[in-house]
Amino acid sequence: MGSISAPESGESMIRIGIDLGGTKIEAIAMDPAGAIIDRRRIPAPQTYRGCLEAITGLVAAIERAHGGGCRIGIGHPGSISPATGLMRNANSTWLNGEPFAGDVETALNRPVRLANDADCFTLSEAVDGAGEGAGIVFGIILGTGVGGGIAIDGKLLRGAQGIAGEWGHNPLPWPNESDQPSAACWCGQSNCHETWLSGPGMARDHASRNGGDLDAAGIFAAAGTGDTAARHSVALHSDRLARGIASVLNILDADVVVLGGGVSNAPGLAQRAAARLPAYLFSDTIRTRIVTHRHGDSSGVRGAAWLWPAEAP
Numbered sequence: 001m002g003s004i005s006a007p008e009s010g011e012s013m014i015r016i017g018i019d020l021g022g023t024k025i026e027a028i029a030m031d032p033a034g035a036i037i038d039r040r041r042i043p044a045p046q047t048y049r050g051c052l053e054a055i056t057g058l059v060a061a062i063e064r065a066h067g068g069g070c071r072i073g074i075g076h077p078g079s080i081s082p083a084t085g086l087m088r089n090a091n092s093t094w095l096n097g098e099p100f101a102g103d104v105e106t107a108l109n110r111p112v113r114l115a116n117d118a119d120c121f122t123l124s125e126a127v128d129g130a131g132e133g134a135g136i137v138f139g140i141i142l143g144t145g146v147g148g149g150i151a152i153d154g155k156l157l158r159g160a161q162g163i164a165g166e167w168g169h170n171p172l173p174w175p176n177e178s179d180q181p182s183a184a185c186w187c188g189q190s191n192c193h194e195t196w197l198s199g200p201g202m203a204r205d206h207a208s209r210n211g212g213d214l215d216a217a218g219i220f221a222a223a224g225t226g227d228t229a230a231r232h233s234v235a236l237h238s239d240r241l242a243r244g245i246a247s248v249l250n251i252l253d254a255d256v257v258v259l260g261g262g263v264s265n266a267p268g269l270a271q272r273a274a275a276r277l278p279a280y281l282f283s284d285t286i287r288t289r290i291v292t293h294r295h296g297d298s299s300g301v302r303g304a305a306w307l308w309p310a311e312a313p
Contacts, residue, residue: 014066017305018055019117020044020076022092025051027058028298029066030305034128036298038062048094056107073113073307074104075120075300079162091145113307117141118165119156120303121293122149125258127306129294134255138165138248142241143261146194146201150252154309168194173247174280178236181208193244197237199263206233220266238269242276245290250282260293
């Protein structure tokens with residue numbers, strides 16, 4: 001695998017954002033004002049070396065079109081251990097245990113900024129998305145898994161372990177009789193937010209009570225037509241989401257909670273969670289706004305580019 005020439009001082013102010021997904025890799029070029037001027041997407045190789053080569057190829061193609069010396073940010077699954085520098089907890093399992101940060105910087109011959117994909121979503125929505133101008137933004141990903149990130153004054157909060165915002169693997173708070181049967185999580189614990197609030201978690205819960213094989217989108221659609229069982233499942237999901245958000249707000253007290261991921265596109269989800277929030281939040285007033293993302297599926301790759309702010313040296 002070849003490397004790219006190192007950028008020189010005073011070169012391009014264009015930022016490249018890369019979203020390293022399990023099935024696709026997306027790259028954008030962003031101009032100094034934050035406008036996307038190029039977008040490319042390729043299937044994600046299912047090997048570590050293949051991913052490095054794909055990233056290098058995307059950067060080379062964009063720099064051929066827009067000039068060299070671009071700043072590069074990458075959003076990735078999992079997180080990088082501050083102790084070992086190795087990737088961990090990525091659902092793209094071929095990344096786990098690898099020195100991804102060092103290898104990608106070597107391949108691209110320059111410093112690269114990296115963050116978890118949920119952090120990138122949060123940063124995008126905090127800088128110029130649904131949380132723009134807010135002091136504290138808590139970004140939530142509700143998809144095949146559940147993740148999160150925290151931005152304060154438009155900058156990511158990383159944390160001592162590099163896991164700030166990972167509420168998906170905290171237990172669902174204030175459990176009641178509806179939160180049965182207990183659900184095992186791949187992380188080794190049980191009844192994590194992910195086991196109830198993710199798309200597969202919602203589908204599992206609905207099937208355990210009603211049978212059938214509806215996925216989350218199907219449950220929301222059936223609820224929209226008046227299906228009683230589906231409406232009950234939607235109500236349970238909204239209440240659980242409100243409980244989870246309240247447990248975070250009781251510590252973080254965020255100004256805005258931004259919902260992202262496939263499940264977040266269900267009509268009325270943010271409004272239903274906000275309506276249930278007073279039952280659980282330890283406050284007599286609620287100023288926190290629960291909103292849906294502004295940038296949709298583009299938030300992750302945009303946030304990767306925003307890892308280099310406009311004023312970065």
